[in-house]
Amino acid sequence: MKININGVNYYYEWFSSYQADRPTLVCLHGFTGTSQTFASVFQDDRELNILGIDLIGHGKTDYAVHPYRYQLDCLCQDIVLLTENLGLKQFYLLGYSMGARAALGITCLFPSKVQQLVLESGSPGLNDVSERLIRQRSDEHLAGYLLNHSIKEFVKKWESLPLFSSQRSLPTSIQEMVRQERLSQSRFGLACSLWYMGTGVQPSFWDKLTNIKVPVQLIVGELDFKFIQLAREMKKRQPSFSVEIIAGAGHCVHLEKPEEFAKASLNFLKGGSQG
Incomplete structure (x- = not known):
């Protein structure tokens, strides 16, 4: 289904039959993905409402809008307004990669909305100015490549990343399923995501981690060394955070180890072990 939020038509889908007496888990996908990446992950759960949203520039959500609408703070506000329009006063929140950055942004900017937070392969952004500039230039270069090559050529390049x-x-x-999801994207939408919502331009949330009071779980794959280190650094900043390392998984844990991912995240959300 679609809903207009501040002039942008967002696509959303319930992956479970909605029941008002159950908590809702809102799922945010990563760059080049769509909400469908979570469609089968929690299909056996009967205790939560599962809501997937296509982020701006991705999937069935609008992409031909003013580029400034892609900025992270705008996206965070849109997601909150969307949930309010669906009658959700509060919700659990799950984000993967780019979606994790958005989920963290929502938690920091609208703390009263998020009851619990799960970040899969997430980052609070970059604190160092020089690192931000380097990443910004890298994202701008990639956006330029997108607009000057076919989506097929871009996806081939993207898939080859370590x-x-x-x-x-x-x-x-x-x-092949993941490849088709990537091939279905708009080049303009992806380019705007890189220009206006990339890691190099998003605000850093490192200093805001200590202000987060809700339970937070950081899920990373044991083969994703960079994000394991990021998770550990985040836990140093806020010791209450829980870190879960999934064996045999890389960056996209819910795709590579869906059963383990579902078990870990649902156990956390339902009050299981935290560490």
């Missing part, structure tokens, strides 16, 4: 090397051992059918 970040996704562990996905090459997945069954061919799953790899």
Whole structure:
């Protein structure tokens, strides 16, 4: 279904039958993905409402809008307004990669809305000015490549990144499903995401981690060394955070180890072990 939020038509989908007496888990996908990446992850759960949202520039949500609408603070506000329009006063929140940055932003900017937070392969952004500039230039270069090449050429380049090397051992059918999801995207939408919502331009949330009072779980794959280190650094800033390292998984844990991911996140959200 679609709903207009501040002039942007957002696509959302319930992956479970909605019941007002159950908590709702809002799921935010990563760059080049869509909400469908979570469609089968929690299909066996009967205790939560599962809501997936296509972020701006992705999937069935609008992409041909003013580029400033892609800014992270605008996106965070849109997601909160969307949930309010659906009658959700509060919700659990899950974000993967780019979606994790958005989820963290929502938690920091609208703390009264989020009851619990799960960040999969997430980052609070970059604190160092020089690192931000380097990343910004890198994202701008990638956006330029997007607009000057076909989506097929871009996806081939994107899939070859070391970040996704562990996905090459997945069954061919799953790899093809992910590839088709990426190929379905708008080049303009992806480019705007890089320009206005990339890690290099988003505000850093490192200093805000200590202000977060709700339970937070950081899920990372044991093969994703960079994000393991980020998770550990985040826990140093806010010791109450829980870190869960999933064996045999890389960056996209919910895709590579869906059963383990679902078990870990649901156990956390339902009050299971934290550490």
